[in-house]
Amino acid sequence: MYDYKFRIRQRxxxxxxxxxxxxxxxxxxxxxxxxDHKADDPITPDxxxxxxxxxxxxxxxxxxxxxxxxxxxxxxIGYLTGDYCPLDRIRASIPIAAARTxxxxxxxxDDIAVGLLPTLTQTAIMREYDRDNFQSASxxxxxxxxxxxxxxxxxxxxxGPGNVPAAEACSLFDRLAKSRHLVVHRLSVESxxxxxxxxxxxxxxxxxxxxLEALKEIGNALVGYFTARAVHG
Numbered sequence: 649m650y651d652y653k654f655r656i657r658q659r660x661x662x663x664x665x666x667x668x669x670x671x672x673x674x675x676x677x678x679x680x681x682x683x684d685h686k687a688d689d690p691i692t693p694d695x696x697x698x699x700x701x702x703x704x705x706x707x708x709x710x711x712x713x714x715x716x717x718x719x720x721x722x723x724x725i726g727y728l729t730g731d732y733c734p735l736d737r738i739r740a741s742i743p744i745a746a747a748r749t750x751x752x753x754x755x756x757x758d759d760i761a762v763g764l765l766p767t768l769t770q771t772a773i774m775r776e777y778d779r780d781n782f783q784s785a786s787x788x789x790x791x792x793x794x795x796x797x798x799x800x801x802x803x804x805x806x807x808g809p810g811n812v813p814a815a816e817a818c819s820l821f822d823r824l825a826k827s828r829h830l831v832v833h834r835l836s837v838e839s840x841x842x843x844x845x846x847x848x849x850x851x852x853x854x855x856x857x858x859x860l861e862a863l864k865e866i867g868n869a870l871v872g873y874f875t876a877r878a879v880h881g
Contacts, residue, residue: 724742
């Protein structure tokens with residue numbers, strides 16, 4: 649049986665774990681453990697701390713990106729199996745491979761909510777959306793709307809824990825995602841630099857406490873919405 653609510657709970661557990669990975673990078677970048685430096689080390693402890701701080705941003709944004717992508721797939725499958733009841737009309741589409749799998753099953757009289765069918769359908773959907781990303785408040789908002797859900801700020805207001813105001817959470821996430829983009833695509837090196845690592849001018853502090861709270865607020869709101877719209881149990 650396709651256990652929609654169990655899947656949502658597991659997504660929350662994975663989100664929390666991934667966010668802790670970001671916190672681990674942050675804490676290590678601020679730790680004195682990096683002070684043991686050898687003369688032939690390729691980078692200095694300060695440079696290593698800088699880079700760990702930068703990768704805390706990548707892990708932090710990735711935790712929310714992964715959560716939204718997984719929830720997107722779960723909600724589509726949940727809708728097809730009658731486990732997810734959206735607030736509004738579904739605008740998302742499923743790939744032909746997934747549709748063919750389900751249509752063949754229905755033609756045979758199979759229950760599409762049991763056996764391997766949800767897994768096969770999910771595999772096709774995950775492959776279809778694998779290159780999509782949800783690394784901005786507007787991207788997450790658009791994903792929610794395509795799944796028949798509310799815009800992100802409304803989702804935060806109605807389903808979030810309320811520890812961070814909706815507008816502030818979105819703003820902090822967008823700021824963090826912008827910094828993450830510079831790390832992933834340029835390793836924070838100034839685009840005009842010819843000085844290699846000596847010109848990492850876009851370096852910044854590790855993910856901040858405020859940014860982490862914003863990510864938690866958004867992640868909990870997303871899980872809250874999809875849990876609330878579950879049909880069964």
